[in-house]
Amino acid sequence: MSFDESFSEADPAVAEAVAAERDRQESTLMMIASENHAPPAVLAAQGTALTNKYAEGYPGERYYAGCQHVDEIEQLAIDRAKELFGADHANVQPHSGTQANMGVYFAVLEPGDRILSLSLSHGGHLSHGHSANFSGNLYDVEQYEVEADTGYIDYDSLAAHAREFDPDMIVSGSSAYPREFEFDRVGAVADEVGAYHLADIAHITGLVATGLHANPVEHADFVTGSTHKTVRSGRGGLILCDEAYTDDVDAAVFPGSQGGPLLHNVAGKAVGFKKALEPEFEEYTRRIVDGATALAETLSGHGVAPVSGGTDKHFVLVDLRESHPDLTGAEAEDALEEAGIVVNKNTVPGETRSPFVTSGIRIGTPALATRGMDTEELETVGELIVRVLDAPDDERTVESVRGAVRDLCEEYPVYDS
Ligand SMILES: *Cc1c(COP(=O)(O)O)cnc(C)c1O
Secondary structure (H helix, E strand, C coil), X not given: CCCCCCHHHHCHHHHHXXXXXXXXXXHCEECCCCCCCCCHHHHHHHCCHHHHCCCCEECCEECCCCCXXXXXXXXXXXXXXXXXXXXXXXXXXXXXXXXXXXXXXXHHCCCCCEEEEECHHHCCCHHHCCCCCHHHHHCEEEEECECCCCCCECHHHHHHHHHHHCCCEEEECCCCCCCCCCHHHHHHHHHHHCCEEEEECCCCHHHHHCCCCCCHHHCCCEEEEECCCCCCCCCCEEEXXXXXXXXXXXXXXXXXXXXXXXXXXXXXXXXXXXXXXXHHHHHHHHHHHHHHHHHHHHHHHCCCEEHHHCCCCCEEEEECCCCCCCCCHHHHHHHHHHCCEECEEECCCCCCCCCCCCCEEEEECHHHHHCCCCHHHHHHHHHHHHHHHHCCCCHHHHHHHHHHHHHHHXXXXXXXX
């Protein structure tokens, strides 16, 4: 045993599991809409000696000595985030998207204040006020839903709900709403009822950065995001806000709800944001959205219904009830995983099964686009998905799709090109 043993010498069990996970990612299609492959440069930045450094505070105002280099790194991450999203102020310290939302709530709300947000089963997020989350425990939450027949948000009924409930904050943004979020309309409602507007762009950071999804910065007091999803900058969170809220937001993150920042992850964010500012990133995000559109069309061509009839974003939410009434989301998830296509079961509007079973699956394209795939490959993947959904218990079908998936993965490697 010595201090400088290699990873595999020091801990073969963990090292082997990490290698196996890397292999799993390389040899399957990661279609969980919130996942992506971070560029090697981001992984390299994250696995550094920055993990050793304490830097409570913010660049130029730390509680510890020796912060000159981490100050430079965090400032680069802040400046690039501001440029990427056109924001006045950025806080890049939240450890996750949930911590970013906590930071915003703590900045301007008191326990017991009222929040109006999209319900989890209609595409919202736990941190938007679910009873199992701190946000549901601390605040008085009411939720809006999508229309069961169209799958779209009805902004007029959202406005009526807001007038009646008189919330202190309205949260827009989602994890599983396949249509463009009309942040301008939510912003107008928030103005009318005198509420703060928090726009959570966790899933769509990359699409907002390149203008493929409307940018809420103009229409919201606060914008939060995760950095590991479409912007593929490594695991973490982000808060953007107007200059006026800078001190409140910064104080709510540290010391309000976190201790020392994860500077290795802040370095990952800095590197990822730099890459997202490059022209290639725009082309990448276009393939995400075009691929999801091609996937939706392929599926609906086989009668497999995308909720809302299609997608404006990076994933398709499939409602299996018409095409495959006996197949649950959980069963579809299992059969697809056997075939090397990793998706997640998801509730659908008007859901009749439990959240552990569900009648839908959510199928995302960001990781496939990172591998270089485009519309043609997503059409192929759509055909493979339909084959599995049509015969989830047929071993020969599943094996044959698994083979086709392996071939695709070899043709489009992630890290081992
Ligand atoms: C993923 C997600 C988050 C939370 O991100 P974590 O980093 O997992 O905490 C918050 N809001 C929405 C809408 C999300 O989709």
